[in-house]
Amino acid sequence: MGGDEGAIRVVVVDDHPVFRLGMTALLASTPGLEVVGEAADADEALRVADLTRPEVIIMDLHLGGGRSGVEATREIVGRHPGTGVLVVTMLDDDDSVFAALRAGARGYLLKGAAPGEVDRAVRAVANGEVLLGPVVASRAIGFLAGGRASGPTPFPGLTDREREVLDLVAQGLSNLVVARRLTLSPKTVRNHLSNVLGKLQVADRSQAIRRAREAGLGRP
Template identity: 60%
Template sequence: MISVLLVDDHPVFRIGMAALLSSLDGIEVVAQAASAAEARAVLADAGEVDVVLMDLDLGDGSGVEVTRDLIRARSDAKVLVVTMHEDDDAVVASVRAGARGYLVKSAPPQEVERAVRAVADGAMILSPAVADRAMNYVLGGRSTTRVPFPELTDREREVLDLVARGYDNQVISRRLVLSPKTVRNHVANVLAKLAVPDRSAAIVRAREQGLGGADAPA
């Protein structure tokens, strides 16, 4: 029997989801929560729950934060996000928080059942509605080769690579045939997106991710 905790602040959806899951063989809804605070309280008192179905918008908090806290407390917890959001940032944030699956609320019943059983079994599953775009986001829109810092544009990543090689803005300007002002703007954008305080910190981050090359100047 797969035990499920439902966390969603919309009572109609929560009641409907509970009815659907309870109609399936081998699945039992053991608890429900309508807010982040209630979810934390239920999880603190509950015994072993196989799957937590988690909404992202909980009124008094974020499902991502609840997921992150749950995984920190119970590393083996299995969270399946079920939400209205289909944007890439929501998918990536959920997975980074530790969610094992991501479904949109428009998913058909058979897809919900498949996802619950897969997550309970330890698999990672994404709704077809978001899987392709999420993969492109993580990979920076490229091939299956990992792209460092997918949050950067191709030009910003190119500038960061040259910064990591030790070149100053004037040299980068000549190499990329850009104005010095444009290079400065790109560098500022990189620092902001990577949340680093200065150029030196950006170089450290870049080299950790494999940017910068052997031809860096002395």
């Protein structure tokens, strides 16, 4: 982490030390870029962002510590609007992509992107541009071309009823109230919710609610 005057200041946030080390080494060896901090979870990312005020933060979405990169992105952009977040992650599903963009990320690359692609993305994001990797960009164009400019249906793997139950639960309603609202038995609501937890691969109700709200559900 040198002191190249005029260089784009970058922070790397990833809970995998090996990837973080590799990304830091790549950026540090690139002229015009300077790594000024690293973090392994959302709380640490916020502290480093507050301390270093970087132009760009490279952010993984799956972080340790119980909070996601989407949450960290939302908070960082809220605190530091001048900082651009470039997501670099393994997650290429629609929910992750659009949740990150809604949270304020300016770029989205998949891990495995070529060094030149990472370099271009960092510079574009630092310049206030939006840059999506080829896979992500083609998916976004597909949605627009299909007349779905408003974005995809959240969690397409869920049935309509499961999504309806999740939406109401994310509004803070109890199973009993959800059952009354949908004219279902409480047992049926519990079964739907259990299916939702399995399909979203989350451990409990609170994690499902967090995922739902990140995807835009849970609004009264």
